[in-house]
Amino acid sequence: MTKRKTPMLDELEKGSWPSFVSDMKQEAEAREKTDVDLQTPRECVDDLLGLLELTYVDKVVHWKHGGIVGVFGYGGGVIGRYCDQPEEFPGVRDFHTMRVNQPSSKFYSSEYLRQVCELWERRGSGLTNMHGSTGDIILLGTTTPQLEEVFWELTHNLDQDLGGSGSNLRTPSCCIGKARCEFACYDTQAICTEFTMEYQDELHRPAFPYKFKFKFDGCPNGCVAAIARADMSIIGAWRDDIRIDQEAVNAYVGGEIKPNGGAHSGRDWGAFDIQKEVVDLCPTECMSWDGKKLGIYNKECNRCMHCINVMPRALRIGEDTGASILFGAKAPILEGAQMSTLTIPFMKIEEPYEELKDIVEKVWDYWSEEGKNRERLGELIQREGFQKFLEVCELDADPRMIQEPRSNPYIFWKEEDVPGGWERDINEFRKKHQK
Amino acid sequence: MGPEEDRQLIVDTLKKKKGKTKFYLKDFNKIFPDRKPREVKKLVNKMVTEGILEYWSSGSTTLIGLKGAGKQHDTEEKDE
Known part of the structure; x- marks a missing residue:
């Protein structure tokens, strides 16, 4: 039992879902009994529960905002947290968060996880969040x-670094990639590790007007949601044709292979209907089925992945693979959430990634010069225009960058961009168009 | 200007700012308008390592100030 009465938090333990309150109570009880040589207050989790209960009663947060904490030489990875009721809750007087750079795709050995937990029980609260939204x-x-x-223990005993926080490059994150996924169009883990190592200075020391995130999705299924969350989204794609095994297509139609890998088996949906469940759902209407043979007009395919997800044994991604590069996603603080904008339709993603690094550095220089304090890259692109962003990246406008003409984004052609240019007599123009 | 003069210019500029003790990285760029932000960033981060400047972080944003200036974490608790 915890020492403090927490009637409002207790409500959160009811119902069928797992409860963080139950987890905290379990840890508070374990800390009371443990014979580990605790280096932080034994009652810190109890006090945390008490402070949270008080927050619910007062309906105001009882944490102060930020602070001057960190480890020597690092400007990120530690988030200072101080409680504004230290006398009543001395166990959480200072209660800082540490971000630890996860290995690419979050592959751990159980031994490593035990070591992290042992360290954090002894030198921290024992409470972890596996994982934060950055990864x-x-x-x-x-x-x-x-x-x-x-x-010291993380770096010397666990060979483990801190992650990014503040106005730094945030810890790069990637999907499971070629380690386990047949849809991966490039090696997401290799590039994620390479970018983490290459940009150590930006990761550990404040370098930008605000945060900057790289996320690497191996295919358009987007398991790390790069398109919605990263300032620079690298999303796997292919530029040749989807590979079709017609025999396997017929096996799906005949019921010999379960669609969607058998994922929707909780109830009887009836026999698989390729026309209704695949062909008619194609967003670009580029598929056809004549009862025997599946056709795909690949020039129209926008790599939505639906047909491949439904029939993975019959349809495979193309062989000429790489990635599409998008910029500017962010969460809703100013002007609502924003998705990344397609900037480079296709790029081969191969070591040593020089082409991609060139773009990264051009973008960082531009954002550092032109970005306002606390302005995300996506907001800067919105403020100064996509055309300006293309100039910075030294890229030409391309129809694949827009959804439809005169919609997003709007490109004003300059005379030098148009073959032959144009001549316009402003006086003639003004005769028909008043200011 | 040599590296020592650069450091002194930063310290003097920050000391002159009344009522403000923590600054965005971009404020340091304004001290050296002719230099690349990346160059200024390296100098500022070096001055933190040397103990002349210090970071303040909210978790999402980082500010930088003269070491010891303004609110400190060990006195924050005592403030009313």
Whole structure:
């Protein structure tokens, strides 16, 4: 039992869902009994529960905003948290968060996880968040003197670095990629690791007007949602044709292979109907089925992945693979959420990634010069225009960058962009068009 | 201008700002309008390592100020 009465939090333990309150109570009880040589207050989780209960009663947050904490030489990875009721809750007087750079695709050994948990039980609160939305392992709550100690043990004993926070490059993150997925159009883990190592300075020391995120999706299924969450989204794509095994298509139609890998088997949906479930759902209407043979007009395909997801044994991604590069996604703080905008329709993604790094550095220089304080790249593109962004990237406008003419984004052609240019007599123009 | 003069210019400029102790990285760019932001960033981060400047972070944004200036984490708790 925890020491504090938490009637409002107790409500959150009811119902069929797992409860973070139950988890915290379990940890509070474990800390009370443990014979581990705890370096942080034994009652910190109890106090955290008490503070949260008070927050619910007062309907105001009882954490102060940020602080001057960090580890030597790093300007990110530690988020300072101080409680504004330290006398009543001394266990969470200082209760800082540490972000730990997850390995690409979050592959761990159980031994590593035990080591992280042992360290955090001894030198932190024992509470973790696996994982934060950027992808890092989040270690929740430790005192100021423990920050350097935790960092030393992480780097020396676990061969593990901190992640990004503040106005830094955030920890790059990728999908499971070629490790387990046949849809991966490039090696997401290789490039994620390479970018993490290449841009260590930007990751650990504030470099930008605000945060900057890279996310690597191996295919348009988007398992790390790069298009919605990253300032620079690298999304796998192919530029040749979807490979079709007509025999396997007929096996799906004949019921010998279950569609969607058998995922929708919870109830009887009836026999698989390729026309209704695949062909008619194609967003560009580029598929046909004559009862024996599936046809795809690949020039119209926009790589939505639906047909491949439904019939993965019959349809495979093309062989000439790479990625589409998009910029500017962000969450809704200013002007609502924004998705990334397609900027480079296709690029081969191969080591040493020089072409991609050139673009990254051009974009960073532009954003650092022109971006306002706390302005995300997507907001800068919106403010100054996509045309300006293309100039910065030294790219030509391309019909594939827009959804439809005169919609998003709007390109004003300059005379030098148009073969032959044009001549216009402004006086003649003004006769018909008043100012 | 040499590196020592650059450091002094930063310190003097920040000291002159009344009522403000923490600054965005872009404020440092304004001190050196002719230089690339990347160059200024490297100098500012070096000055943090040397103990002349220090970071303040909200978690999402980082500000930079003279070490010891303004609100400090060990006094924050004592403020009313």
